[in-house]
Amino acid sequence: xxxxxxxxxxxxxxxxxxxxxxxxxxxxxxxxxxxxxxxxxxxxxxxxxxxxxxxxxxxxxxxxxxxxxxxxxxxxxxxxxxxxxxxxxxxxxxxxxxxxxxxxxxxxxxxxxxxxxxxxxxx
Numbered sequence: 001x002x003x004x005x006x007x008x009x010x011x012x013x014x015x016x017x018x019x020x021x022x023x024x025x026x027x028x029x030x031x032x033x034x035x036x037x038x039x040x041x042x043x044x045x046x047x048x049x050x051x052x053x054x055x056x057x058x059x060x061x062x063x064x065x066x067x068x069x070x071x072x073x074x075x076x077x078x079x080x081x082x083x084x085x086x087x088x089x090x091x092x093x094x095x096x097x098x099x100x101x102x103x104x105x106x107x108x109x110x111x112x113x114x115x116x117x118x119x120x121x122x123x
Contacts, residue, residue, distance in 0.1 A: 003112070008117060022080075039093050091121050095114055
């Protein structure tokens with residue numbers, strides 16, 4: 001397993017942008033698929049985006065496709081989520097996840113999770 005620490009959350013107006021970062025510990029970061037999930041108040045956690053260990057494959061929820069971009073820098077042990085054109089519906093705690101395969105991350109069965117970072121979008 002890896003330890004994950006998210007950062008970059010905050011308060012932003014609708015239409016604005018934020019970039020989340022997830023820093024991972026451990027020397028095997030580059031072997032993990034990575035992803036982002038979010039959980040809004042009163043709702044279940046939902047998949048947002050995922051990226052393969054190499055960065056060549058990416059996956060997005062329909063609700064964020066075209067607005068969010070996931071990327072990774074294996075040299076820095078960091079995965080990013082660039083969020084543009086934010087709406088109040090994007091308000092949630094955002095969690096980073098690491099898994100042994102793209103499938104485990106996309107399905108939410110990844111083995112490692114961060115503590116989350118709050119994103120609040122005001123109207």
